[in-house]
Amino acid sequence: MTDSSVPPGGHRSGRGPRRKDDRKRRSGPPRGRQGPGRPPSGDPAREAALDTLRAVREDAAYANLTLPKLLRERRISGRDAALATDLTYGTCRAQGLLDAVLGACCDRPLDELDGVVLDALRLGAQQLLRTRIPPHAAVSAVVELVRSRAGSRPTGFVNAVLRRVAERDEAAWVDRLAPPDELGRLALTHAHPRWIAEVFAQALGGPEELSAALAADDARPAVHLAARPGEISAEELAAITGGDESPYSPYGVLLTEGGDPGELAPVREGLAVVQDEGSQLVALVAARAPVDGTDTRWLDLCAGPGGKAVMLGALAAIEGATLDAVDRAPHRARLVEGAVEGLPVRVHTGDAREIALPEDAYDRVLVDAPCTGLGALRRRPEARWRRQPEDVAELTELQRSLLRAALERTRPGGVVTYATCSPHPDETTAVVTAVAAETGAELLDTPALLPEVPDTAVPDGPGVQLWPHRHGTDAMYAAVLRRP
Numbered sequence: 001m002t003d004s005s006v007p008p009g010g011h012r013s014g015r016g017p018r019r020k021d022d023r024k025r026r027s028g029p030p031r032g033r034q035g036p037g038r039p040p041s042g043d044p045a046r047e048a049a050l051d052t053l054r055a056v057r058e059d060a061a062y063a064n065l066t067l068p069k070l071l072r073e074r075r076i077s078g079r080d081a082a083l084a085t086d087l088t089y090g091t092c093r094a095q096g097l098l099d100a101v102l103g104a105c106c107d108r109p110l111d112e113l114d115g116v117v118l119d120a121l122r123l124g125a126q127q128l129l130r131t132r133i134p135p136h137a138a139v140s141a142v143v144e145l146v147r148s149r150a151g152s153r154p155t156g157f158v159n160a161v162l163r164r165v166a167e168r169d170e171a172a173w174v175d176r177l178a179p180p181d182e183l184g185r186l187a188l189t190h191a192h193p194r195w196i197a198e199v200f201a202q203a204l205g206g207p208e209e210l211s212a213a214l215a216a217d218d219a220r221p222a223v224h225l226a227a228r229p230g231e232i233s234a235e236e237l238a239a240i241t242g243g244d245e246s247p248y249s250p251y252g253v254l255l256t257e258g259g260d261p262g263e264l265a266p267v268r269e270g271l272a273v274v275q276d277e278g279s280q281l282v283a284l285v286a287a288r289a290p291v292d293g294t295d296t297r298w299l300d301l302c303a304g305p306g307g308k309a310v311m312l313g314a315l316a317a318i319e320g321a322t323l324d325a326v327d328r329a330p331h332r333a334r335l336v337e338g339a340v341e342g343l344p345v346r347v348h349t350g351d352a353r354e355i356a357l358p359e360d361a362y363d364r365v366l367v368d369a370p371c372t373g374l375g376a377l378r379r380r381p382e383a384r385w386r387r388q389p390e391d392v393a394e395l396t397e398l399q400r401s402l403l404r405a406a407l408e409r410t411r412p413g414g415v416v417t418y419a420t421c422s423p424h425p426d427e428t429t430a431v432v433t434a435v436a437a438e439t440g441a442e443l444l445d446t447p448a449l450l451p452e453v454p455d456t457a458v459p460d461g462p463g464v465q466l467w468p469h470r471h472g473t474d475a476m477y478a479a480v481l482r483r484p
């Protein structure tokens with residue numbers, strides 16, 4: 001739907017980094033900052049949301065790093081912080097759906113709008129379609145925000161577009177805008193790019209669970225803690241934090257209260273870390289995989305920032321083993337060093353494919369490969385719209401070579417666990433089966449290593465696949481291979 005009665009708003013390019021010559025042409029205060037005579041809107045939550053959306057759009061920032069920093073700097077807490085978080089992450093997650101609706105309500109392409117206006121429209125549409133905020137409050141708050149950031153000129157435009165958005169609810173907009181096929185409809189309904197919905201359907205072995213999978217992936221994830229083995233039990237950790245013991249991981253606690261988990265005493269004291277239950281289960285697979293013979297030399301080839309290295313290091317300490325932990329990125333290797341203090345872990349910085357570590361030597365190896373992260377989209381609100389299908393091929397090349405490097409460093413009879421936080425079959429089954437065929441490595445029965453977790457088998461492939469809608473975890477994948 002377009003409407004020629006909509007008054008003109010800002011017209012500058014709204015998406016992608018702003019060009020230098022654009023900046024020169026503008027007069028007056030820089031967009032996105034307070035200008036003289038323009039008081040703040042008195043709405044710290046929406047101001048923080050708008051600033052984060054700008055950073056995500058212009059600087060390719062990560063919302064989940066930018067917003068918490070901004071809230072701390074501005075001393076925004078309590079209900080304002082909760083509102084800012086809901087609005088920012090919700091708007092980032094739903095961007096494709098919001099843009100489809102806004103596109104039907106604007107008389108010009110969205111990428112010709114001023115960036116601040118576009119961010120404000122997305123923030124407004126999110127409130128109108130996906131929250132319980134009363135429509136008049138949502139519209140007037142966003143109009144005031146635009147006035148404080150960009151002056152009065154675009155306010156009529158923003159007001160008119162948002163009033164058009166408010167004419168239908170989310171379901172009615174989906175009815176109107178969805179493509180005719182079921183997969184396209186589900187992708188729009190749950191605000192996912194079509195290609196990702198296709199990947200999920202392929203990984204699930206059919207469309208039956210797709211709606212549940214996309215819905216769970218569109219919700220905010222629960223926060224899990226992992227108790228450090230040998231230091232504190234999950235039962236004790238749950239009692240101290242007021243959380244619940246996790247359903248599957250023997251070390252997991254599901255937090256039931258909000259707030260910053262980093263401030264909890266057991267986390268500050270190093271007795272527990274914030275870690276999704278799916279990651280805990282992958283570390284458990286790596287620790288449980290059956291080894292023939294000695295079992296004292298362990299290796300984590302892609303260790304940064306150290307979540308699984310902490311769990312493996314703590315288990316190694318209990319078993320009398322040692323762990324070598326490798327990461328190519330120096331700052332990530334340093335994070336591992338900080339995380340594994342006091343554990344029998346040596347940290348190495350370098351490329352796992354070339355690093356000078358012994359070959360045919362390790363009993364137990366984890367390669368938690370860099371991947372598209374399609375299994376952890378819940379945690380990175382903007383990621384689903386940033387990732388592109390073309391990213392996959394480059395990563396699968398690296399994943400195969402890392403798995404080969406892991407097998408070369410494993411002794412005959414030792415085991416390698418290959419893991420990704422992606423369910424994409426090209427990154428999971430295809431990598432594992434190709435490298436197993438090339439090297440003669442034996443594919444072990446990985447679901448048997450997690451007997452307490454139901455429905456982990458991968459359709460037509462080796463390994464275990466976890467899912468948010470089935471297990472409440474990220475969509476982690478793991479498969480175990482034995483070196484011949």
Ligand SMILES: C[S@@+](CC[C@H](N)C(=O)[O-])C[C@H]1O[C@@H](n2cnc3c(N)ncnc32)[C@H](O)[C@@H]1O
Pocket residue numbers: 279301302303304305306307308309326327328329332350351352353368369370371421
């Ligand atoms: C999925 S993350 C690992 C997460 C980690 N296992 C944890 O539980 O916290 C992948 C890691 O692989 C590292 N990496 C990427 N390419 C690498 C390479 N060629 N050699 C070693 N590490 C690499 C990245 O820097 C990144 O830290």
